[in-house]
Amino acid sequence: MNLIKELFSRFKEHLNIVPDKENEQKVIENVRHAVDFRGVNLWILIIAVFIASIGLNIDSTPIIIGAMLISPLMGPIIGTGIAVGINDMELMKRSMRNLLTASLFAILAATVYFWISPLNEAQSELLARTSPTFYDVIIAILGGAAGFLALSTTGNHFQVIVGVAISTALLPPLCTVGFGIATGNWLYSLGAFYLFFINSVFIAISTFLSVRLFKFSTKVFADKNHERQVRRSLIVISVVTLLPSVVLTYNIVRKTIYMQNANKFIVQELDFPGTQIIDKEINYNERTIEAVFIGSYIPKMLVQDVEKRLPEYHLAGTRLQILQDGESRDSVMLSSLRGDIMKELYQKSELTSRQQKLQIDSLNEKIATIYRYDTLDSLIFDEAQILFPQIQSIALGYMWERSINIDSIVSYPQAHIISRKKYDENIEKKFIEWLRRRIDAPKIQVQFVYE
16 A cells, blocks of 8 residues: 555656746746747748748648747737736737737738749648548647647756747648638638637646646736736636637537448448449538449448448438449449540540551651662662763662760761772762762762672
8 A cells, every 4th residue: 555655646747837837937038038029020930831831832841840839829829828827918918919910910920922923733742731620629639739848947947949840830821821812712711720829728738737737826806806807807718719719619529420330331341243343432511421433233222221320429310322324323423434544545545546646657768768868769860870870889778887986876878889990089079969968868888889
């Protein structure tokens, strides 16, 4: 028994964070300084926004992480949580005002960037910021707690602040809002702002709980009526801010659980022999699961039997729709799919045919070049005898040369001329020039042989 008490005492001692608590006034003063967004802080935020926007634009995770490291957005959010925890209405107003200012400047800077950017495709990193999940809520709560602990305890906890900035990812959603505005995609903007709102609220809530855990001294007013008024105002503001996020988070949790159950149902129940799922769609709002199959025909009775097992996966009220060949709507969908496949195959076949035709044309051109002198036009020989009467024969053909000084084989046309009389150099030059023009071979090499 004593051993258990000893172990429990040591365990409690290791987890006790009160001895590491920083001076309250110093912590609050640091937070007051961090909530302000003017001058340097605002310019750092704008620069971070441009960097994050570039990262989202080119789908680069390292660039986005770099932007989050230098973003100062955490200050006013933590300031809001501390203000609620210590009943400081003035700090609350400053924090929320500066958070609004920072958010507007961030959205404006991102909108300007995406408006002038030639790249307007929504990449995967950007799309990930348009639909928050339950895990984003958990990360926001844990990140807010870690951030406040790092700020309110002694020691150098810079690496903790850096980690919180990366994990909570406050800046990319605001950049995504700017992308949605610049491209006219308001659904992206709403989804991204929804994620930013969820993160901000739950970081502030986590900070508030941490303030209470550390037992920070609350602000005392000389006028008790004024104190009660301030406290009521803080409660109203907190509730008004918290309620939407609670509702939204509840819906996120329900959707996340529904999607997991639906995917589990598809994997475990829609594995029919001789078939394969080529596409699926889970619609949470309409409570439908749609799967497109190819392969053997699935009887309707089998589909109905599988549909009865939906409640076992907590999917009661969900409608299962199996799309396969042989039914009106299914046939249209599969025909469209087959059409797309055939179109792709045709395009590939057409491309292959064009490439083969180019190869054949190239080979024919080479063959024509090689054998163009196989049959010597008698007219050329007759003309040569009129112009150069001493010529007895003309031989034309292609030569291939390989030597020590040349890495590859060199080919060129050559003429072999037999003459009864030796021509002087000027006549040889005239003959070579005539022959080059006559057979259209500027690079031909001519060899004279005299009997």
